[in-house]
Amino acid sequence: MKKIHFVGIKGAGTSALAQLYARMGYEVSGSDSQEVFFTDALLSQAGITYISTPSPDNVEDVDLVCHSPAYNDQHVEIQRAKERGIPVYTYPQMLGKLTQERASLLITGTHGKTTTTSMLGALLTSVGLDPMVVIGSKNYNIGSNARYGEGLLVAEACEYKRHFLNYQPQMLVVNNIDFDHPDYFQDIEDVFLCFQQLVDKLPADGVLVACGDDPRCRKLDTDVKVVYFGLDSSNDIYATNINESRGVLRFDVWEGSTPLGTVQFRSLGRHNVLNALATISVSRCLGLNFQDVQVSLGQFQGVYRRFDYLGRLGGMEVYDDYAHHPSEISTTLRAVKESFPNDPLITVFQPHTYSRTQKFLAEFVDSLTLSDEVLLVKLFSSAREQDPGDALTEKLAEAIRQRGKSVTYVENLEEGTRFLKHYATSNQGIVLTMGAGNVRGIGEDSLTFLLESKSE
Helix, strand or coil: CCEEEEECCCCHHHHHHHHHHHHCCCEEEEECCCCCCHHHHHHHHCCCCCEECCCHHHHCCCCEEEECCCCCCCCHHHHHHHHCCCCEEEHHHHHHHHHHHCCEEEEECCCCHHHHHHHHHHHHHHCCCCCEEEEEEEECCCCEEEECCCCCEEEECCCHHHHHHHCCCCEEEECCCCCCCCCCCCCHHHHHHHHHHHHCCCCCCCEEEEECCCHHHHHCCCCCEEEEEECCCCCCEEEEEEEEECCEEEEEEEECCEEEEEEEEECCCHHHHHHHHHHHHHHHHCCCCHHHHHHHHHCCCCECCCCEEEEEECEEEEEEECCCCHHHHHHHHHHHHHHCCCCCEEEEECCECHHHHHHCHHHHHHHHCCCCEEEEECCECCCCCCCCCCCHHHHHHHHHHCCCCEEEEECCHHHHHHHHHHHHCCCEEEEEEECCCCCHHHHHHHHHHHHHHHHC
């Protein structure tokens, strides 16, 4: 096999795999929208420049087709490949092949996968273990969402549609177990069963690293070695003396009754303390020196779209975050208010998927009312759903308004950008664009307008 074609090559996962196979010497091509994504530059860095719009002609002379789970057999390239007898794999199946070919460390959980995978990828790289890394977003330390190496495979593993059951872990991190993806999972029990099925795939000499503060993680049943991390001292690895101020976290780390030392890095929120503790727990299992872990975390530059600093707009600091589930939103907003207690906060939120917004409407109201003010952008729909036509975003806006919060609703990014530019001329504090869609564009476009205005 020499030529691989990726359908939906600009996706966070597929772009990472495309980069890895290109660096392994395969000829890689792909198709996708002509819209520019953050992955365009990453693919170009890996030498992948043949990216076209979808066409049956693109797969005429390839040896294998890999496609994003966002596409099915109705896609013209997938149809043509199957007509010609060309092997077709989904992204989870293709990543699954890699996990079977080398020892693999998988990081999963409803929340925190990308940041923890990034921390671990950066750590193993810094200590010379030469990992192969697959992340759901750009890691600023690695400079991409993928890294080719000869060592351990470190990969983010998503539970949606049980995709991660394609993978074979040697070591598994479970950050938390929460109810998400209501378009697929029936309830929280169904979600838990999914995670238990993954744990069951660990070999006899495997290791499970799980958050002991999460009751559902504690319920996972296995005969392999288990290391629990968390904020409670009953865990194997835990934190004390947590302090956060203006985007910097500092805390002491303990292994049982033994103090390991103090960790400090640029981030915020106790959820990121937990992500770091997961990383530290893995490092202990691998026998790494704690001082090396301290240095690596201290140099951690963060992840694209995870409380990502964009710049200053008038009197306001603009950040962007991927949080799109009510639990993630609540956690992030509480962390921002704790880390920046004197700064007014306006959250620019764009709901993602009808099923999630409909199922958790009351929870979204509860979480967003933690912000001082809210700018709501019309829902960003998923390709896997159809618009039910019941104006969900407006319902969400009205429900937040009834809780006494100032809410502005806009139909698109252009309206949101106009609002934010005007808002920033007479306000100070924090702007946080938030959601799994393209809401980041409001912050970026507002800052671009500011730079253009200054240059005129």
